[in-house]
Amino acid sequence: MGERTIIVIGSAEVAHEALIEKGREFASRPRENTTRNIFSSNKFTVNSAVYGAEWRALRRNMVSGMLSTSRLREFSRARMRAMDRFVARMRAEAASASGDGGPSVWVLRNARFAVFCILLDMTFGLLDLDEAHIVRVDAVMKRVLLATAVRMDDYLPFLRPLFWRQQRQALAVRREQVDTLLPLINRRRAILRDIKQRHSDYDIDDVVAPFSYLDSLLDDLRVEGRGDVAANDGLLVTLCAELINAGTDTTATAIEWAVARIVDSPSVQARLHAEVMDHVGDARPVDDKDTDAMPYLQAFVKELLRKHPPTYFSLTHAAVQPGSKLAGYDIPTDANLDIFLPTISEDPKLWDRPTEFDPDRFLAGGETADITGSAGIRMIPFGAGRRICPGLAMGITHIALMVARMVQAFQWSAHPSQPKLDFKDRVEFTVVMDRPLLAAVKPRNLSF
Numbered sequence: 001m002g003e004r005t006i007i008v009i010g011s012a013e014v015a016h017e018a019l020i021e022k023g024r025e026f027a028s029r030p031r032e033n034t035t036r037n038i039f040s041s042n043k044f045t046v047n048s049a050v051y052g053a054e055w056r057a058l059r060r061n062m063v064s065g066m067l068s069t070s071r072l073r074e075f076s077r078a079r080m081r082a083m084d085r086f087v088a089r090m091r092a093e094a095a096s097a098s099g100d101g102g103p104s105v106w107v108l109r110n111a112r113f114a115v116f117c118i119l120l121d122m123t124f125g126l127l128d129l130d131e132a133h134i135v136r137v138d139a140v141m142k143r144v145l146l147a148t149a150v151r152m153d154d155y156l157p158f159l160r161p162l163f164w165r166q167q168r169q170a171l172a173v174r175r176e177q178v179d180t181l182l183p184l185i186n187r188r189r190a191i192l193r194d195i196k197q198r199h200s201d202y203d204i205d206d207v208v209a210p211f212s213y214l215d216s217l218l219d220d221l222r223v224e225g226r227g228d229v230a231a232n233d234g235l236l237v238t239l240c241a242e243l244i245n246a247g248t249d250t251t252a253t254a255i256e257w258a259v260a261r262i263v264d265s266p267s268v269q270a271r272l273h274a275e276v277m278d279h280v281g282d283a284r285p286v287d288d289k290d291t292d293a294m295p296y297l298q299a300f301v302k303e304l305l306r307k308h309p310p311t312y313f314s315l316t317h318a319a320v321q322p323g324s325k326l327a328g329y330d331i332p333t334d335a336n337l338d339i340f341l342p343t344i345s346e347d348p349k350l351w352d353r354p355t356e357f358d359p360d361r362f363l364a365g366g367e368t369a370d371i372t373g374s375a376g377i378r379m380i381p382f383g384a385g386r387r388i389c390p391g392l393a394m395g396i397t398h399i400a401l402m403v404a405r406m407v408q409a410f411q412w413s414a415h416p417s418q419p420k421l422d423f424k425d426r427v428e429f430t431v432v433m434d435r436p437l438l439a440a441v442k443p444r445n446l447s448f
């Protein structure tokens with residue numbers, strides 16, 4: 001493609017060779033264009049760092065600081081707060097839209113906002129941001145995604161001078177990103193200072209969270225060659241933005257497909273709802289501990305990620321050193337190695353009725369598929385091997401909880417104003433529904 005060699009892997013065998021058998025050889029990332037280097041502070045993020053000590057330090061910090069099982073449990077209150085707000089927002093939207101073909105909600109927009117709230121909360125630990133403020137931060141993050149989208153000059157660098165306007169715009173968006181996130185960083189810094197000096201009267205858990213990702217960057221992160229990360233505002237902005245971006249659109253996209261499947265199949269919806277009623281009932285909201293014990297919900301989430309992986313491709317890999325081979329071919333170090341996920345998770349050699357959406361395939365006695373790929377690759381919506389998504393457990397927890405809360409709070413159906421539901425998709429950073437889903441909702445009677 002232009003001046004770049006792009007190698008697309010579309011089979012489970014070769015993906016296994018690249019990510020597991022020769023995982024160390026292909027664990028790097030390719031060089032970036034200048035725009036993306038601005039937003040990654042020259043590859044100083046977990047996802048963009050080349051394989052080596054810097055990547056290891058960043059990834060270890062993100063996992064132990066935020067994404068480990070124990071940390072994930074600690075953030076259960078942030079999730080519950082965001083879920084309550086999510087359901088309340090949808091109730092309000094449904095009520096205000098009731099004149100126009102019955103109560104309805106735009107699914108992706110609401111899901112995206114809910115996930116964004118959780119991640120903002122986890123990143124900065126500031127719990128009193130009002131909705132207008134959150135919407136402003138979200139708008140800037142979206143502009144960053146647009147500024148870093150793939151461009152023709154990524155492949156044909158000699159065209160770069162023609163893109164000077166976009167380059168100038170990217171610098172302006174970076175300034176805006178810093179101006180938006182830095183005040184949040186500084187506020188958390190001041191709170192931590194106050195707490196340390198013990199003259200704080202902060203209401204822990206109401207105004208500030210006891211812990212945030214930013215705290216791990218300010219306290220523990222040591223990376224050779226990058227100076228004092230805690231004192232470098234640019235690096236802090238970059239790392240905080242990474243955590244928020246990586247988990248927002250991927251999870252929200254999965255929720256839109258989940259609701260489409262629920263609307264499409266009344267029996268799937270009835271079984272999900274019956275499971276929620278059995279385990280929790282309608283006297284209190286579902287929480288993450290409940291969802292772990294719901295086998296049909298877990299099977300539904302797995303089938304969702306098999307049939308609708310939120311991204312077509314894993315992030316691009318690259319060979320660490322010259323001399324590596326894949327499927328017998330030489331792989332140059334400067335080649336992009338992309339793994340195409342749908343051909344694996346719908347491979348008729350690996351799956352029975354691969355194009356059918358059927359959560360039952362994962363229930364007892366049926367299919368087993370190790371989603372991490374280490375015991376054999378059949379579906380890898382989170383990638384596999386050394387660069388596997390560190391947010392895997394968090395992503396699954398968020399999807400399961402949101403689906404459970406959505407069926408607990410509403411009965412879902414197709415909206416009469418919409419054409420017949422179809423499952424055509426389109427790439428918009430993630431793989432979204434081609435026609436955004438507007439669903440009809442009937443609030444259920446809950447006693448909490």
Ligand code: HEM
Binds near residue numbers: 254313
């Ligand atoms: C349903 C939700 C999610 C999906 C489907 C997903 C998918 C992926 C995929 C396919 C990769 C590329 C793996 C590779 O390069 O081989 C990745 C990497 C990554 N994801 Fe996720 N992700 C999700 C949620 C999250 C969350 C919640 C976070 C953190 C808050 C996160 C953080 C990251 C990071 C930091 C990387 C880069 C890892 C590295 O390069 O070492 N993701 N994700």
